[in-house]
Structure formats: structure tokens, C-alpha cells
Amino acid sequence: MQTRSIKTKELSALLDQLRAAGVEIIAPARAPGVGRAVVYRRVSGFSDIIMGVQPRGTLKEHFLPASERILGWRRGGAHLELLEASTDCAPRIVLGAFPCDAAALEVVDAVMGWDYRDEFWFNRRQATIVVSIACDGGDESCFCHAVGLSPGSTRGADLMFVPVDGGFQVEVTTGRGQAWLEEHQEYFSEAGDSTQAVAFQERATTRSSQRPRPHMESIGRWLKNNFQHDYWDQLALRCHGCGACTMVCPTCHCFDLVDEPEGPEGGSRRRNWDTCQAATFTLHASGHNPRPGQGARYRQRILHKFSIYPARFHELLCTGCGRCSRVCSSGMDMLELLGEIHDMASITEPTTSPEARNEP
Amino acid sequence: MKELQDLARRLLLEGRVDIVIGYQQGPRGVRPSFVTRPEQADALIFDERCVHNLVTYLSPRRAHLAAWPRRAVVVKGCDTRAVAVLLRESHIDREDIVLIGLRCGGVHRSAEASGPLTAESVAFRCADCSIREPELVDHLLGDPRPAPPGNSRLAERIGQLESMSHEQRREFWNNEFSRCIRCHACRQVCPMCYCERCIADKTRPRWIESSAHLRGNTAWNMIRAMHLAGRCVGCGECGRACPVGIPLGLLNRKLAMVVDEHFDYRATDDPEVPGPLGSFRSDDAEEFIV
Amino acid sequence: MNIYQPTLMRIESVCDETPDTRTLRLVFKDPAMAERFSFKAGQFGEYSVLGHGESTLCIASSPTRTGYIECTFKKVGKLTSALHQLGPDDLIGFRGPYGNHFPLDKMHGANLLFIAGGIGLAPVRCVIWNVLDQRDRFGNISILYGARSVSDLVYKKELAQWAGMPHLRLWQTVDPGGETADWTGLVGFVPTVLQQVAPSSDDTFAVICGPPIMIRFTLPVLQSLGFPPERIYTTLENRMKCGLGKCGRCNIGSVYVCKDGPVFNAAQLQDLPPDM
DSSP, rough: OOOEEHHHHHHHHHHHHHHHHEEEEEEEEEEESSSOEEEEOSSGGGGOOOSSSSOOGGGGGGGGOOOEEEEEEEEEEEEEEEEEEEOOOOOEEEEOOOHHHHHHHHHHHHHHHSSSSHHHHHHHHEEEEEEEEEEOOOOOTOOGGGTTOTTTTTTTTEEEEEEEEEEEEEESSSSSHHHHHTTTGGGGGGGOOHHHHHHHHHHHHHHTTTSOOOOOOHHHHHHHOSSHHHHHHHHHHHHOOOOHHHHSOSSSOOOOEEEEETTTTEEEEEEEEOOSSSGGSSOOTTTSSSSHHHHHHHHHHHHHIIHHHHHHHHSSSSOOOOOOHHHHHTOOOHEEEEEHHHHHHHHOOOOOOOGGGGOO | OOOHHHHHHHHHHHHSSSSEEEEESSSSSSEEEEEEEEEGGGGGGTTTOOOOOOGGGGSOOOGGGTTTSSSSEOOOOHHHHHHHHHHHTSSSSSGGGGEEOOOOSSBBBBOOSHHHHHHHOOGGGGGOOOOOOSSOSSSSSOOOOOOOOOOOOHHHHHHHHHHSSSHHHHHOOOOOHTTTOOOOOHHOSSSSOOSSGGGGBBBBBBBBBOOHHHHHHHHHHHHHHHTTTTOOOOOOOOOOOOTTOHHHHHHHHHHHHHHHHHOOOOSSSOOOSOOTSOOEEEEOOTOOOO | OOOOOEEEEEEEEEEEEEEEEEEEEEEESSHHHHHHHHTTTTEEEEEEEEETTEEEOOOOOOOTSOOOEEEESOOOOOHHHHTTTOOOOEEEEEEESSSOOOHHHHHHEEEEEEEEEEEHHHOOOHHHHHHHHHHHGGGEEEEEESSSSGGGGOOOOHHHHHTTTEEEEEEEETTOOOOOTTTSSSSSOOHHHHHEEEEOOOEEEEEESSSSHHHHHHHHHHHHOOGHHHHHHHHOOOOOSSSSSOOOOOOEEEEEHHHSSSEEHHHHHTTOSSSS
């Protein structure tokens, strides 16, 4: 599609205009509070935005919040009234999504739209223009290349900005992105020379593709055949079962539904993030737990990402963002784990050699 | 390093223990290591990046470690205070565990840190730790270490909190707790959070709302802090594990100061010292009893 | 209306099956909803007591009996305890029907063997009445029902009705020690009794539901009687929340029990990893 460019000053003015028009702007910025970590949050203007640092939290919380009200009720004597929760979403723009985070939205679309359409998710999706910024290649925990993406992947983004001196080159990737760009075309200019943008993307791709690239297909087959393997319990020794990895994962979407009374007359039903790493996730009311140990629970997380989701939705439930490895306080590492499974798979699959995972 | 590896190998070879829990180099900095075969002992290391409190793996809640009942664990001086609480509260038997103590001159805040310890990089808890040589151990290894670089950041932060008005403090903590996503990672890594069924998981009745809203988040974080009063050893693992960066160490430290003030108790590596809330003294503060 | 929005149902009547097991007959509060609603044997719903949450229960009445649905539950958890507190005219929330169903079309003309243990009779009862209401479409019907003790037998009135029906064989059994002085049925565990009564597998489908341990030991007996795995149907009970394939709780391998199930045949079960 079409390529344009935008100067930083123009982008800043565009954001001001959008904000004045009532559009919510979500971008990487420092969280309030002691830690001051970079997260995706609502910002008031360009000066809030921090670029080039992968946010600690993911974009998913703006589409599937950590906790949201999905139903209310009111009671009075024998009377009971159900109050429908609104699924409406005002127009928004995400500016500066990392490509792995933008792609994750499209990955999760598959389950959210499976037969029953989750309107909370899709109304937010429809109300939101996603503008990603090409990644510079990430750090040693990133592995987007292994899961079929790249630092310049445009999946899930309506437009992608590539950093150049004084602004960005703009790649339009969807019809929606095109329409949005045309609506605000006075802020954009001709693309001009693309040398810088191409060089940025090449540098990023080189950095990213030098990391190990385990073969996801053979890993998927190994997972299917090795449900009961000593590896899982060994692996889980280190794991605290804290579930932080699932919380910061852009594709983990499992949730709990809880009722919360708010006084004697009413209350709310809420949808809350949940984690397969907690024993309570599968605990039956009878006390029976099909996944009683951390090994079984860790296996479920890996299976869901690299075997179950692919079998069901024909894609991996992972975009290689590496947050799970970065957040883990006990040093569990996804890329290492995938490499180990790759190596175990290579024993039974002659086409997969241990060396193959390091080939670019 | 060699002395640690040799000891681990010997303990396994002689059948004294089933597993040695120590530290190893991981893809991102240092991480816990689980050595079950003598030949794996070469992976063990110890340096200023060994921030983790491995005593948490002794907690009875770790059902998946039950297959290795006789455990040796590498501990720093500060970690032995956690062992002392588990002993005091009768959750482990001293005979079941082998403690490998390492002389320690402080650790970094992050297991991924590099370079020498500085006042900037040193973990908060090292500021007032004087246990260079752990005592509650079966083996003491390593060269004598100097005291860690002093830092007063935690004290300064607590000072700032104390100087705030009630409303300002509430706003401060509301701001922090509002980010909580209720993953309970703080609980999962805590060596003192050994309850088989945590109050946060109880649903009949639901004591603490599980939703990540300020009401539920405040209830959870305050109740956890209260459950740790007089028990927290200040290892800071909760704050390190928190994926949204809530300064839980600050809260626990403040509570430890309150406990000290009222009950003259500080976290100790002596398991014989009774816990302040599990013992009675005639001069206990009781001004809160109406 | 979003997919998580329940509709209100009124409790029309309550039937105590055992001291802790109860059947509720429910009617939609909104007549238009009652008009629209239909389901198939084996499907389930999410029932809620507002303020206490939702619980997954099969629809225990037959789709041939319209105007109401029934659910049977044992008081074990938070929701079922709250449900147990309710009585006639109280309102509850309902979402459904969800999941797949027993393939009754495939069973037309064949003989049917129903095997159930304890409260596992609830989903089987739905199929039994469905079949009995279309009696001429099916061959011989046999029912083997067991419970821990006489007082744990559910649907006692219906068991008496079935016992008196022509062309229907009913074996009732209780676990050893669970019998009373006036018990006239059999004594023994379901798999053992099944082996003893040895029903024919000729042109027969088996529908089985009960505690996991009963299913585990009954499946081999069925196979030894000549039932091919493709003709043995059961319904799985996994912990669920949404019932819609979203919340990620009921996975067993690549199967989402709420969407691909809850009804599976034994051949499909054999392909699942042991994660139950």
C-alpha cells in the first residue's frame, strides 16, 4: 500500500487535534508511581510518549482489561433486574504499538470471534486505529523471528511508522489505515527518500534474526507426543507458579468470571484475568484438581501456546515478545525452553537438527 | 566456587540429600538451580547477583518439590532469617535440610546486574544487614566479605512517606495499588506465604474480592502485609516479582518498623526468638485493644 | 445483548432427590425467550445466583418436554450451595444452551444401553426421556443405574416409572454396604454389575455418565461386551467459566470441552491426553 511520511512536529499537532476531537490516545509512556515503568496508557500528548522501550505491560489490557464489569443486577424484595453492561467504545488510537503487540491483537481475534463474538473485545478493536512503530530488533529474550514475525511486521497494525530523522516514514497496511490517513492527510507529506527507513529495518532484522530460531512445527509435534514427559516436572522446579508470565503476555487471554455484591441490593459480575499457573484455575468444587502440580500447569501454558491454539486456530499463541522471560523472577526463559524442546524433537525428527535452531 | 560445587557433589554422592538448591547462570543473569545429579554440580555459582531467597523453595506449599524430600539449600545471611521463621513456625524440620551458608557482602537489586556493587545497585535489604557470615548453617563457605556499600534509599523513602499527611499517604498507596493486577506473584514467591489455601483464594465466603479494582487491590495488599507483620524477613522478593512494580518492600518495611516499635522485635536468624504475634509478654503494647 | 448476558428464569418447583441433591424446574421469565428457546439432549447451561456466580450444569430435562427446563445439582461448591437456598418463584440467571449433543439421529433404529452412576443420571435422564417420548424410533432400551447407597439414588419416582414400562430393562444397584433392609435391587459396583448382566452389544449404542472412576472401569467392560468405542457416548464435566470457548479453562489437549463437547464417544476420549 501507500507510503507517506510525517514529521515529529506534525505528529504532535495531529495528536493534539485528535485529542481535541475526543479521540483517546494510547501510547507507551511512564506509569505513574514509584516504579515509573513504561506501559501502554492513555496519554495527553506527544510529549508523554516514550519510544524505543518495550512497555512492561502489553496492549491487551486496553482490549481485555485486567478487570471489567460485564453485568450488573439490582434486587428489591422479590424483584430482580439484570443490568446489561455497555460494550460501546469511543474512538481511540494506539500510537507506538510494538509490532509483536499489534500482531497479538490479531492472534487473539481468532478465539474472541470463535462462533460466539465477544463484543467487549471487538467493539474496542473496531473503535481503535493501531499505529505500530517498527522495532529496532529487541533484546536477547525476543524471538519474533521464530514465530513467523519480524521487527518490521505489520500484522495487526493499520499503519506502521518507521523512525527516520525528524519523524517517521509511514506504511499503510489496511484499508482502515488508508481511510484514517486520508482523513488527516494535511499532517502527512510525500514519503521522499526511503534509504533511512530501509536501513533501520535492515539493521533491526539483522539483530533479530541472529537469535536462535527453534522450529515451531517440530516443537508442536513433540508437544503432542510428550504429554507425559519428565521434562515438565524438572522444568517446573524453578517455577513459583506466580503467573506473572501470563499477565504480561500479549496473547494470554484466559479469564475468570466473578460476582461481587455491592451492598444488599445489587452488584456486578466481572471478568478478571486468570492464569493457568494457579492451582485454583482448574480446581473443581469437589476438591479434585486435574492439574495438581506445577509441572502440569506449566505444560498447559506451553501446550496452549504451541500446540492447542495452532491445532484449533492455525496459528501460534505467541508473538515472541519475550516479556515472559523478562518478567520471571526465577529466571524461566521461553527461548531457552523452546530450544530445549527443539533439541529433544530433533532426536526423533532427523530433519530437525540441534544446529538448525541457530540457523538464520 | 569450586568449594561450593565440591560440597554439593559430595552431598549428592554420599546420599545425604536428594537435591541441592543453589544458583546458576541463566540466559538473563543468575537464577535458581536445582541439582539432583552429582555431575550437575559444576553449574553452581555464587556472586553478587544471587539476589533470590531460595528458602522459598523449602516452603511446604511447594508440592512439586516433595519428590526430593531431603534438600540442601544455599543461603546468605539474610536468607537464614527466613529459615528461622519456618523453623519457629514448625513448618520445616531442621534435620530434614542441609543449609549451605555463603559469606556475603551484599547483593545487587537485580539478578541481571553486572559490575561491582555500588551504593546505586545494592539491594535495599543489604543496607542494614550485618550478617556477613550466616550462623544457622551446616556448612560455611566463601571468603570473608566486606560490608556492602551503604545506602539509605529505603530509609529516605520511608521518611518521605512518614512526612506525608494521611490523605497524601492514602493517595500514594492508591496510586500504587491501582496498578495491581491481582496475579498474586508476591504471594507465590514469598517464603512466608506458605498457607495451603490462601485467604485470597477462599470463596465461601469471598473475603477478598479477586477483581483488580482499587477496593480489591487495597484489601489484598493490606491483608497480605498484615499477615506478614512480625514474620516478614524483608527479603524483598515480593517487590522483585511484582510485574507492575508496586514497592511492596516499602510497605513491609514500614510494618516491620511498627512491629519493632511496639514489640521490640526485629527479623532474626535465631529460631529460638519467639515471634511477636505468636507470643505473649506482660509488657506487650495493648493500646489498640479497646 | 453481549454473549455473557444471562436471562432470568423463575423457579417453578423444587424436588429434593437426596439430602444434598435437588432438581429445579425453571421457566423463562420473558415469554418471548421461552418461545425462542430450544436445545438438544446433552447440552448444558450456565446457571447463576446473582451475587454468588455461575455454575455449569447439564439440562436434565428432555427437549421433548417444552415450556420448562430442569437442572439437577449436588450442594458442593459456592454456587450450588447458594442455589440450594432458593425456592419456588425465586429468580436465577441462565445462559445457554451450549455445547454439542448426543447424536440421537445416528441412534435411530438401534438399541440403547444407558449406564449412569449417582448424579450422573441427570444428563442420561435427559436422553432417556427424549428417547421414550419418541419410542417408536428406537429399539430395545436398557438402563443400568447405580449409586453409593439407596438414599443417593436420584429421580426415584422416574426409576419406578421406568421399572414398570414394557420393552425397557432397568437394573438398579447400590455399592456394597449401601443397601437397606427393604432394597430389592442389586448390590455391587456398576462395572461389576454390568459384567454380570452382560447386555448385548448387537446394534446397540451405550450412553454412560457418572463419576470418573466409574467411567474408567466401565469402559473396558463395555469393550469386552463388544461395544466399539465409536458407539459408546459419554459427557464430560470439566471446570468451565464462560461455556463459549473463550476463557481457556476447559481445554483437554486441543479440545475445548465447552465447544467440542461435552458429549464425546470413547474413541475421541482415547485420543485425549490424560489431563482430566
